[in-house]
Amino acid sequence: MIVPIEQRYSKTTASMRHSFIREILKVTKDVPGMISFAGGLPSPESFPKELLGGLFSQVIREEGDEVLQYGNSDGDKVFKETIKKFEEVPYLSDEEIMITVGSTNGIYYFTRTLIDPGDIIVCEAPGFPGSLAAMEACGARMIGVEMDEYGMIPDLLHKILGRLSQKNEPVKFLYLIPEFQNPSGRTMNLARRRAIIQVAKEFDLPILEDQPYRELRYDGKRIITLWELARTEFNDPKLVTIAKSFSKILGPGLRLGFASGPPEMLGPMVKWAQKSTVSPDCATQRVTARFIEKGYMRDHISKIIDLYRPRRDAMLKALESYMPDGAQWTVPEGGMFIWVTFDKDIDTDRLFDLAIENKVAFIPGSKFYPEGTIKTNEIRLNFSYATEELIDEGVQRLAQLL
Amino acid sequence: MIVPIEQRYSKTTASMRHSFIREILKVTKDVPGMISFAGGLPSPESFPKELLGGLFSQVIREEGDEVLQYGNSDGDKVFKETIKKFEEVPYLSDEEIMITVGSTNGIYYFTRTLIDPGDIIVCEAPGFPGSLAAMEACGARMIGVEMDEYGMIPDLLHKILGRLSQKNEPVKFLYLIPEFQNPSGRTMNLARRRAIIQVAKEFDLPILEDQPYRELRYDGKRIITLWELARTEFNDPKLVTIAKSFSKILGPGLRLGFASGPPEMLGPMVKWAQKSTVSPDCATQRVTARFIEKGYMRDHISKIIDLYRPRRDAMLKALESYMPDGAQWTVPEGGMFIWVTFDKDIDTDRLFDLAIENKVAFIPGSKFYPEGTIKTNEIRLNFSYATEELIDEGVQRLAQLL
Numbered sequence: 055m056i057v058p059i060e061q062r063y064s065k066t067t068a069s070m071r072h073s074f075i076r077e078i079l080k081v082t083k084d085v086p087g088m089i090s091f092a093g094g095l096p097s098p099e100s101f102p103k104e105l106l107g108g109l110f111s112q113v114i115r116e117e118g119d120e121v122l123q124y125g126n127s128d129g130d131k132v133f134k135e136t137i138k139k140f141e142e143v144p145y146l147s148d149e150e151i152m153i154t155v156g157s158t159n160g161i162y163y164f165t166r167t168l169i170d171p172g173d174i175i176v177c178e179a180p181g182f183p184g185s186l187a188a189m190e191a192c193g194a195r196m197i198g199v200e201m202d203e204y205g206m207i208p209d210l211l212h213k214i215l216g217r218l219s220q221k222n223e224p225v226k227f228l229y230l231i232p233e234f235q236n237p238s239g240r241t242m243n244l245a246r247r248r249a250i251i252q253v254a255k256e257f258d259l260p261i262l263e264d265q266p267y268r269e270l271r272y273d274g275k276r277i278i279t280l281w282e283l284a285r286t287e288f289n290d291p292k293l294v295t296i297a298k299s300f301s302k303i304l305g306p307g308l309r310l311g312f313a314s315g316p317p318e319m320l321g322p323m324v325k326w327a328q329k330s331t332v333s334p335d336c337a338t339q340r341v342t343a344r345f346i347e348k349g350y351m352r353d354h355i356s357k358i359i360d361l362y363r364p365r366r367d368a369m370l371k372a373l374e375s376y377m378p379d380g381a382q383w384t385v386p387e388g389g390m391f392i393w394v395t396f397d398k399d400i401d402t403d404r405l406f407d408l409a410i411e412n413k414v415a416f417i418p419g420s421k422f423y424p425e426g427t428i429k430t431n432e433i434r435l436n437f438s439y440a441t442e443e444l445i446d447e448g449v450q451r452l453a454q455l456l
Numbered sequence: 457m458i459v460p461i462e463q464r465y466s467k468t469t470a471s472m473r474h475s476f477i478r479e480i481l482k483v484t485k486d487v488p489g490m491i492s493f494a495g496g497l498p499s500p501e502s503f504p505k506e507l508l509g510g511l512f513s514q515v516i517r518e519e520g521d522e523v524l525q526y527g528n529s530d531g532d533k534v535f536k537e538t539i540k541k542f543e544e545v546p547y548l549s550d551e552e553i554m555i556t557v558g559s560t561n562g563i564y565y566f567t568r569t570l571i572d573p574g575d576i577i578v579c580e581a582p583g584f585p586g587s588l589a590a591m592e593a594c595g596a597r598m599i600g601v602e603m604d605e606y607g608m609i610p611d612l613l614h615k616i617l618g619r620l621s622q623k624n625e626p627v628k629f630l631y632l633i634p635e636f637q638n639p640s641g642r643t644m645n646l647a648r649r650r651a652i653i654q655v656a657k658e659f660d661l662p663i664l665e666d667q668p669y670r671e672l673r674y675d676g677k678r679i680i681t682l683w684e685l686a687r688t689e690f691n692d693p694k695l696v697t698i699a700k701s702f703s704k705i706l707g708p709g710l711r712l713g714f715a716s717g718p719p720e721m722l723g724p725m726v727k728w729a730q731k732s733t734v735s736p737d738c739a740t741q742r743v744t745a746r747f748i749e750k751g752y753m754r755d756h757i758s759k760i761i762d763l764y765r766p767r768r769d770a771m772l773k774a775l776e777s778y779m780p781d782g783a784q785w786t787v788p789e790g791g792m793f794i795w796v797t798f799d800k801d802i803d804t805d806r807l808f809d810l811a812i813e814n815k816v817a818f819i820p821g822s823k824f825y826p827e828g829t830i831k832t833n834e835i836r837l838n839f840s841y842a843t844e845e846l847i848d849e850g851v852q853r854l855a856q857l858l
Contacts, residue, residue: 055694056660059720062628064572067724076730095526103520110739111513118505122707124497155557155711155733162732170466188731226464258458292457305524307738309557318461322469328478329590330564331557335737336709337512 066171070191074421075183078406082415089448091435092415094236094390100358100438101305105350109341117340125336127328128320129153129312133343137312140346149317152324155334157266157299157311161185161229163323163330164262164295164313165192168226174218176259177229178206180393180422180432182236185229185264194226196424203384205232205242208249215257227260232280234267234389237422237434241387244277251280251288260292260319266299266311269355271388272363281314292316300342302390303355308338362390368442369435372449378456390438393419396431396456403430405455414451468573468595476823477585480808484817491850493837494817496638496792502760502840503707507752511743519742527738529730530722531555531714535745539714542748551719554726557736559668559701559713563587563631565725565732566664566697566715567594570628576620578661579631580608582795582824582834584638587631587666596628598826605786607634607644610651617659629662634682636669636791639824639836643789646679653682653690662694662721668701668713671757673790674765683716694718702744704792705757710740764792770844771837771851778855792840795821798833798858805832807857816853 060068082090113121121130134151138144154160169175171193177186179198186196197218199211211228218225230250232242242250254261263280278286281296295315300308313320327333345351369392373383380397396402402418409415419432437445462470484492515523523532536553540546556562571577573595579588581600588598599620601613613630620627632652634644644652656663665682680688683698697717702710715722729735747753771794775785782799798804804820811817821834839847 055657055662055692059662059694059718062570062662063724064568064570064575066572067569067728070724070727073727073730098521098525101520101524103517103524106524107513107515107517107520110516111509113509114512115505115509118503118509118707119500120709122503122505122508122709123500124703124708155737158731159733166466167469168464168466170468173466184734191728191731255457260457260461260464290457292461301526305520306526306734307522307524309733309735309737316461322465322472325472325475326469326593328475329560329593330732331561331711332586332708333711335557335711335740338737338740 066191066193071187073183073187075417078417081410085413088413088415089440089444089451090415091437091440091448092417093439094436095439096302096306097361097439100361102350102354105345106304106341109344110337113340113344114337121336121340123336125333125339127333128324129334130336130339130343133339136343136346140351146314149320150314152313152320152327153334153339154311154313154327155309155331156301156306157264157297158184158188160297160311160313160323161262161264162188163326164297164319165189165194166326167319167322169194172224174223174225175227175229176211176214176225177424178231178235179424179427180237180419181424182231182264183422186424189229198424198427201238201240203240204246205235205240206230206250208246208253211250212253215253215259219257225257225259227262228254229262229264230280231264233265233277234270234386234391236389237391237417238393239384239386239389239391241277247277247280247283248287251284251293254293255288255290261294263294263296265296266302267389268298269303270359270362270390272359272366274387292318295319303351303358304342304345308342310334310338310342362438364442365437365440365445368445369437369449372446376450376453378453381456390436392435392437394433394435398431400456401430402433408455409452412451412455414448416452468593472593473589475585475589477819480819483812487815490815490817491842491846491853492817493839493842493850494819495841496838497841498704498708499763499841502763504752504756507747508706508743511746512739515743515746516739523738523742525738527735527741529735530726531736532738532741532745535741538745538748542753548716551722552716554715554722554729555736555741556713556715556729557711557733558703558708559666559699560586560590562699562713562715562725563664563666564590565728566699566721567591567596568728569721569724571596574626576625576627577629577631578613578616578627579826580633580637581826581829582639582821583826584633584666585824588826591631600826600829603640603642605642606648607637607642608632608652610648610655613652614655617655617661621659627659627661629664630656631664631666632682633666635667635679636672636788636793638791639793639819640795641786641788641791641793643679649679649682649685650689653686653695656695657690657692663696665696665698667698668704669791670700671705672761672764672792674761674768676789694720697721705753705760706744706747710744712736712740712744764840766844767839767842767847770847771839774848774851778852780855780858783858792838794837794839796835796837800833802858803832804835807835810857811854814853814857816850818854
């Protein structure tokens with residue numbers, strides 16, 4: 055061919071940003087002796103291999119005529135029924151649930167449904183780069199709102215939306231991870247959830263609620279989701295669409311999640327799914343349905359919690375023991391991440407190179423900010439993958455570099 | 457919310473067309489006594505349930521730590537190696553193969569990589585609506601080129617590209633199903649393949665070659681793919697990207713396909729995959745790898761051919777026996793479809809309603825044309841799903857309505 059392929063790319067493709075986190079993960083992978091707190095990986099010890107192996111065999115042999123055939127783009131009806139029971143939302147119609155190829159897939163379709171290039175999405179700063187990258191790839195401009203210990207600050211959100219509204223900027227939705235947020239580990243309390251919904255309603259702005267870690271709570275009590283709050287207290291069932299994942303409770307190699315929201319939102323999302331993946335893997339959907347039906351899920355989640363809680367505690371203890379004065383960190387009630395803030399003069403992008411030399415890895419905080427709001431004195435630490443011993447050793451190594 | 461959600465849709469979402477074929481399939485599904493030649497479904501008898509059930513159990517139990525973990529967006533390395541052996545392309549680099557969530561998924565990413573709204577894709581008329589819908593959803597304008605018995609007519613293609621080039625229209629690529637085409641069942645012979653590549657090269661136009669049915673050949677000899685022709689005879693390895701599927705040989709409920717093409721094309725396709733599905737299902741990939749490695753695939757494909765060949769023959773025989781003078785049909789060497797052309801005064805959209813009343817279903821030809829080129833005296837008949845007896849009965853029913 056004459057014209058190079060690179061010169062033929064579509065505008066969104068040509069402007070796609072490089073994923074620094076993927077580069078970082080490559081640098082930290084398979085290095086002997088490396089203690090990595092960088093990834094967001096569940097521990098393989100948490101995978102229910104025996105149960106899943108048995109169920110896959112049974113489902114494919116007994117229900118293969120159905121689950122090896124083309125399935126619905128919105129997902130398996132049997133699986134939807136099981137989800138409704140498991141999530142205690144039996145009143146939902148099938149048009150209000152859509153099964154997705156992991157929760158990022160639902161986030162992508164939601165974005166595709168609403169975003170034209172140049173449109174604005176307001177998110178937490180710091181925020182989850184996987185979602186931010188998917189949104190930016192659709193042409194969205196991301197605007198970050200600062201957080202305090204309870205997540206996004208409603209007054210700041212109000213101020214920013216007010217300013218954007220005055221300038222007639224096309225703000226399309228608000229993207230939030232209210233529980234054990236990635237990367238900060240922070241959880242919005244109930245008052246904060248109400249306040250954020252109030253602001254969203256004032257500006258007539260839909261919310262995309264990302265809840266990949268909700269089942270992994272190690273302390274404290276469950277808080278009502280934004281999705282449920284909007285439907286009940288605020289009597290506005292169309293305001294919030296929620297995306298959930300099975301990646302953190304069954305294993306992310308099985309690409310499975312779901313989204314729930316108003317049919318007007320899910321309808322076009324399903325149409326995008328038809329055109330992109332046709333349907334999620336049907337065998338995986340039915341196996342997960344049987345896993346839930348047989349009552350394995352609650353027990354299994356308890357086991358994961360018993361595995362991860364001591365790891366979180368080990369990391370908090372190690373931070374307490376080894377970190378210098380001036381370092382601060384979040385105390386997450388669940389999830390997989392702790393967010394550490396250092397004195398302003400510590401540049402964690404530089405610290406990263408030093409850490410890699412000393413065989414301990416993390417993700418520098420700068421990688422989690424939408425453009426324009428970057429801070430460079432923070433890091434994200436993952437505590438779900440390494441053992442307690444390695445967590446202690448790794449945090450000590452890191453502290454010695456400061 | 458105040459502004460209705462429908463008024464918030466992105467431009468591409470708002471302009472998405474309705475899928476008439478999905479509507480048709482709904483009308484024909486689960487009707488007692490209906491003989492349906494409408495869908496494009498493989499027969500459940502073709503699903504290797506026992507083998508797959510056993511392998512899923514083994515892979516998840518023995519390799520679960522790996523296949524339940526996050527996998528690469530470009531696909532499982534082990535699976536790629538197996539594909540290279542199975543396809544007899546050991547010389548390919550990992551950057552030239554990408555695993556996809558079914559082959560439509562690869563077609564979507566290819567389109568996303570090249571198409572800005574308003575760009576043109578040139579395709580066969582009639583063409584495969586699943587792909588056409590995915591392309592139109594990305595904002596592409598589809599321009600169809602008429603076919604004869606050997607597929608797209610090169611002279612016509614040349615004329616159309618010449619005209620578009622004169623008008624400076626942004627033609628981005630050529631989309632082709634060269635074997636057992638959906639819907640026509642036609643296969644390009646070698647001379648035609650060369651001629652089409654020649655025209656594509658003259659206009660410096662990449663080709664997307666869709667090959668979902670290639671393994672299902674019932675007569676005649678395999679013909680070299682456009683992909684291989686371009687790499688060898690034409691010494692232009694960047695010209696063609698090929699998309700293949702496991703849907704027709706293992707079961708479409710397992711969402712698995714792959715694409716092979718130049719790294720400059722697959723690179724951004726993988727980036728789109730990261731943002732949309734993160735990765736294909738890792739367990740399904742590894743199971744399929746083991747299925748191929750253990751030597752099950754060739755035997756299994758032979759069995760499917762032995763199942764479908766008599767069905768094709770039964771349909772051809774029934775058409776010969778029952779169809780009125782003036783009706784003509786293609787004699788496909790493989791795949792799943794026969795294309796029937798009636799006298800010009802027969803409107804197959806009307807015939808469809810009558811057929812449904814008489815409990816026999818097909819897809820009217822009009823549903824397979826890009827806008828502007830629609831013909832209404834043709835139908836697509838699927839022969840892979842119904843038994844030989846039902847095929848005979850169904851074609852007879854249909855002929856009686858003419």
